[in-house]
Amino acid sequence: MDLEASAVEVWTPTDLRPTVVRDTLTWQAAGTEHALRLDIASLLRTD
Numbered sequence: 418m419d420l421e422a423s424a425v426e427v428w429t430p431t432d433l434r435p436t437v438v439r440d441t442l443t444w445q446a447a448g449t450e451h452a453l454r455l456d457i458a459s460l461l462r463t464d
Contacts, residue, residue, distance in 0.1 A: 423461045 418425050425442055426435035438457055445452035 418461065420461055420463065423458060425457055 422437075422439075424437050424439045427438055427442065428435050440457060442455045442457055443452050
């Protein structure tokens with residue numbers, strides 16, 4: 418997490434560079450019906 422940039426870096430084992438997420442981070446475990454969605458802007462808000 419980068420609080421100053423209000424962003425999260427997402428890496429996978431095959432990535433050479435991260436994906437930068439500033440809005441919604443979505444993750445779904447294999448075999449599950451629903452994904453986890455995190456509102457990055459809300460989580461990193463400092464006001």
